Amino acid sequence: MTPPTLVRASLNGLCPRCGAKSLFRGPVALARYCSGCGLDFDALDVGDGPAVFLILIVGTIIVVAAVVVDLTYAPAWWVHLVWLPVAILLTMIGLRFGKAILAYQSFRHDSGEGRLVK
């Protein structure tokens, strides 16, 4: 059981503890636990962190690209419908990487909710 690096884990959706390809149960949904080592992925709460960054990053990319294409080529209005699938694809790819990175960092640094020390 060799723990993967951050880059390998995020690119391949690997478990941060054992390296099994078990982090996702769907395109962007995290699995509940690792099928290789039993690590509880629910405890690695990644929340909405990746989505917030993706809204800003993907939104900026799409708007800038749409404005540049419109000012350069002045296409018909329906040509801009291409931005919808592009935005969905970029969001799904980004969510996968973002969730994998946050899950990896959460596991490595043993993050969790704050607790009062007794």
Ligand SMILES: [Zn+2]
């Ligand atoms: Zn595992």
